[in-house]
Amino acid sequence: MITVSTIKELREYTKQWRREGLSIGLVPTMGYLHEGHRSLIDKAVKENDKVVVSIFVNPTQFGPNEDLSTYPRDIDRDKELCEKAGAAIVFNPEASEMYFNNANTYADVEKLTDGLCGLKRPGHFRGVCTIVSKLFNIVNPDRAYFGEKDAQQLAVIRRMVRDLNFDIEIIGCPIIREEDGLAKSSRNKYLSLEERAAATILNKSLMKSKEFLENGEISAEVIKSKIKAEIDSELLAKIDYIEIVDKYTLEPVRDIKSSILIAIAVFIGNTRLIDNFTFELEEK
Ligand code: AMP
Numbered sequence: 001m002i003t004v005s006t007i008k009e010l011r012e013y014t015k016q017w018r019r020e021g022l023s024i025g026l027v028p029t030m031g032y033l034h035e036g037h038r039s040l041i042d043k044a045v046k047e048n049d050k051v052v053v054s055i056f057v058n059p060t061q062f063g064p065n066e067d068l069s070t071y072p073r074d075i076d077r078d079k080e081l082c083e084k085a086g087a088a089i090v091f092n093p094e095a096s097e098m099y100f101n102n103a104n105t106y107a108d109v110e111k112l113t114d115g116l117c118g119l120k121r122p123g124h125f126r127g128v129c130t131i132v133s134k135l136f137n138i139v140n141p142d143r144a145y146f147g148e149k150d151a152q153q154l155a156v157i158r159r160m161v162r163d164l165n166f167d168i169e170i171i172g173c174p175i176i177r178e179e180d181g182l183a184k185s186s187r188n189k190y191l192s193l194e195e196r197a198a199a200t201i202l203n204k205s206l207m208k209s210k211e212f213l214e215n216g217e218i219s220a221e222v223i224k225s226k227i228k229a230e231i232d233s234e235l236l237a238k239i240d241y242i243e244i245v246d247k248y249t250l251e252p253v254r255d256i257k258s259s260i261l262i263a264i265a266v267f268i269g270n271t272r273l274i275d276n277f278t279f280e281l282e283e284k
Contacts, residue, residue, distance in 0.1 A: 001083040022049035026141035031055040032072040032186035036176040040145040045086040061127030190271040198236040202275040205230035220244040240265035
C-alpha cells in the first residue's frame, strides 16, 4: 500500500489503473478509523480491483464553533488499518493541496439539506458535497462507499450524483455499532467514561421507538415524544434534534405510511453524536 499526498501523484496511479482496465473503489473518510470505516473498506476491496481511502479532515464542512482543531487524528494507525484491509492507496493531502485560496466554486444540494444536520450545521453539506465532488473528479472511481450512519449525507450524495451525472455507483453500508449499541464514531473518543455510558441512550431511544412502530403506532409526533422522554431521562444528554422523515426525500412525515428515517442528534456533554434507523412499513 502506498500513501500519497498530492493530487498529481494520485492521478498518475488512478489513470494507469484505468488504462489497465482495473475497477476503482473510493472510501472518503476523515480518518481516526474504526470498524465502521473498516466495513466500508472491506466492501470496497471485495467489489473493486483497487481501493483508494482518502483521509482528510475537511475544513469546509466544519462550522466556526465546531471541532475542526480538536478532531482526533492518528495517521499511522489509520494507514495500518488500510493496509491490513487491502487498500491500494491512502490519499492524505494537506488542506492547501485540496483548496485554492481563491476558490469560488462549490457543490450545493438544495432541499435535502434543509432539515436535520443541514439545519443545525449551516454550510456543512456544501463542504461535504464540494470535497466529495473534488475527490470524485480526482480519483474517477467506479464506486464510492458511504455509511448509513450519516444517513442524510448518503441521501444528499446520492442526489448530487444523480443531478450532476457523476458516473459513479454510490454504495451505502450498514451502521457498525459497539456491543452496547452505540454507533461507532471517531467522535466517541471525546467521551469521558461517564459520558460513554450515557451515550448508549441514543440507540436505546431508537430501539424503544422501534417497539412502538412494530406495535402499530403511526403518529410521528407520538413516536418523537417517546424518543424525547427516553433521552430526557439521561441527565448528561441534551437533544439537538429528533426527526422522522421520508427515507428518500428527507421531508418530515406526519403519519408513518412509507419507508421512514428516524434521525437524532444528541449532545452528550460537549460531544454531538448522531444516530438513526430506517423503518420499512410492511405491505399488509
Ligand atoms: P467520517 O470519517 O466520520 O467522515 O466517516 C467516513 C465514512 O464512514 C462515512 O461515509 C461514514 O458514514 C462512515 N461511517 C462512520 N462511522 C460509521 C459506522 N459506525 N458504521 C458505518 N459507517 C460509518
